[in-house]
Amino acid sequence: QQNVQQSPESLIVPEGARTSLNCTFSDSASQYFWWYRQHSGKAPKALMSIFSNGEKEEGRFTIHLNKASLHFSLHIRDSQPSDSALYLCAVPPNYNVLYFGSGTKLTVEP
């Protein structure tokens, strides 16, 4: 079973800032690495995923993965108030069961 840790626990940034969220995991055998976003009172929704070392960009969001250091991160460029949410990283083992971190609560102030 994966041990997934997230940092920081919470973050407050001004609108337009670049935001970085971190996730560490324990089992390097995992192949897929996910970020989910959960707005208050809503269901979690997948934001993006990565399956190989390196970087993947989708719009304002970028994931970095370094399997050797058991670490991946999410970077948000030009943060918007609508980005305010709980961000959850998830690392499935070799089958599709999501082990989530405890989340980073992001607040983007206008």
Next chain:
Amino acid sequence: DPKIIQKPKYLVAVTGSEKILICEQYLGHNAMYWYRQSAKKPLEFMFSYSYQKLMDNQTASSRFQPQSSKKNHLDLQITALKPDDSATYFCASSQDRTGGYEQYFGPGTRLTVL
């Protein structure tokens, strides 16, 4: 139209009672899951089903029993309810049980046990 339906949205129960949480997905997916989220614990995996068969069980207590009557249904029966069972229960589904497929979450059932 909602693709994953969970019923009821809110549920209040008394300690010791039994409740059933309903989940139906209309995405044509073959794998379904239950997760639980409370103020005390982060979002945690409970069960996974693939083609109506139980594949993974992370729940230590036998008071939690998933039930799949149809391919697109996965209900969760909880017996002998305790206040610690108070949480939001999310049903999810994915195309398959392999790791690369996105999981889609339902809106959740918020259970309060008094």
